[in-house]
Amino acid sequence: MDYFSGISDALRVTFVQMMILSIIAIGIFIVGMYINFKKWSMGSTGYGQAPSKSIWAFPKMLMYQMSQHAHVHNQSVLETIVLDILFQRRILRRSKIRWFMHITIFIGWMTLFAMSGAMFFVEMTHMIGERIGFAETLPWFMSPEVFRELLAVPNDVFSYILLIGVVIAIYRRLFVAKARESTIAYDSILIIGLAVITISGFIADGIRTGRFWGFGIDYAYAPPAALFHVVISLLFCIAYIPFSKYIHILAIPFTLLANKGGE
């Protein structure tokens, strides 16, 4: 049985090594978030109060603000989560095209992330089941091959949704004068990272399945291509978040919650 889409033995990269890489990525993420939490918590837990020395200052202040009455619009947490965080209506109010770009990236990215997580869960359950001896009692769809097939179409759909968003983002930064002139490395790294992850995913899948995105590359290159995609995804999707503009993935929802959806 091959795990992680069959990249194991061919590259002499074992499942364990992939797990170690994942744990390192998660470890870097945790350290980075700890540094960010420490940095944020250097603020106070109330207006005009002395800076805090506790790492809990940030969650405390966040909860405090969420519990306060807002003068302009005092919307509920649920409304903020559904309309502002998930539907992103603040972006829609300002620009339809930017909203479309961002919502396609958001939906594509989050769904692919969730499906990767689900695939990982099935692989782990199956592997443990084989070791302990309950693999045969698992439902039919908990077989990695079956589950991978089940995810094949949604994977394609959401990958294309993500690709649409990435293409619009790149187009804006290259051809829309206002966006191009204000672009700095901080912005570029985000989009380049996203583009590399998306395109490498298409290519890895294309080589494996022999479809268009494989560009006729020999099947032998499927494992390294998949490995590249996995490694770069782990680095950009997880490890690099706290140190880059990717932090907005967490900071914007926190801000929306703290300010009850904003003014």
Place this chain on the structure above:
Amino acid sequence: MVKRQPSITTENFTAVQLMELDACSRCGECVNWCPTYDASGQNPGLAPRDKILRWAEFMKKSYGLRARLFGPKQIPLEELEQFKNDVYGCTTCGMCATVCESAINTVELWESMRANLVKSGIGPFGKQGMFLKLIGEYKNPYMADNKDRINWFPADIKVEEQAEVLYFGGCTAELRQRKLALATARVLNKLGIKFTMLGEDEICCGSALIRTGQYFINDTAKINAQKNVDNIKAKGAKIVLYACAGCYRASLIDWPRLTGKELPFKVVHVTEFLQDLIKKGEIKWEKSIDKKVTYHDPCHLGRHVGVFEPPRAVLEAIPGIQFIEMERIKENQRCCGAGGGVKAGIPDLALGVASTRVEDALATSADILSSACPFCKRNLSDGRDAIGAKELEVEDVIVLVAEAMGIDLSDTPAE
């Protein structure tokens, strides 16, 4: 070896505000709408997005991963001085917060940056440094004798010693633009509303100190807010009326925050009060104002606290008024340019913003540009004069109400 110290501190920032620095997606909406960025000829330093990025960089240099491993990177004093100039070139109008896709509470962020810079000895900006001394010494920023707040009221004005309604006049209306204070007092008298005032016991609401980041020095703003609250309570007031948007905002939002207590009275803008009376049919109009009138939302009344409809309802109720809206109104209104200490600190910038707003009004072919804040009136009048639009009258809503109620204000003392 002595370890290097960070060039900045996190004083006066809340933990959520420090997080908000990382929430900017740099979409640029704030830049598109910022009135001072626009009036400055698009000075990139004034762009809200740029200010967030720069302070986030300062934080990274001082407390980021590299700083933790190898020590903080020094930020040259000139860079901090330049930052100060830019962060004080903001009227705290809040337009950037309204359009911010990340919902960053930018106004409070700028105020925290200012307070931080004041604490480190870099801020405030120019003449704004006088506010503390003036308010401390005179209880108002105009160097006026505090006894002169209402002792100039003509003899017909009846102000009760104690009453359930208190009119908090504010420094600008009582000491400079007295027509507004006189109009408010006479309107209340004519409506038979028994009201009281603080008179010489009134102290500056603190808006000037809070907006310019000086509120914490000697706890002046906090002490003054508490004194005002205590004095209002001593007058037996349950409702406090405001005709000044700055005082209204300071009382509603800043006083409870400074004193750490809920206010023991209701804060009401005079237009909200009048709207209620109009609904009850308790206002008798005696004169028609046959003019086209447009309305400028003061930032501190509109965007900051959400009072958009009452002033419009009052204007629309006045006989003869043809009410027309400007293109940018309510949440998307364009600032008059006076707030945030800009009028005192950078008058040319304030004038530039005001001129643009006057042009907005001229585009509607209105005869009167009205507002509900003496500070807006002052700066919009200056803007009108600067572009030579003499045909446009700039007047406060309460003055128009007084006129339509047949109240004579010709005995208003000169400024």
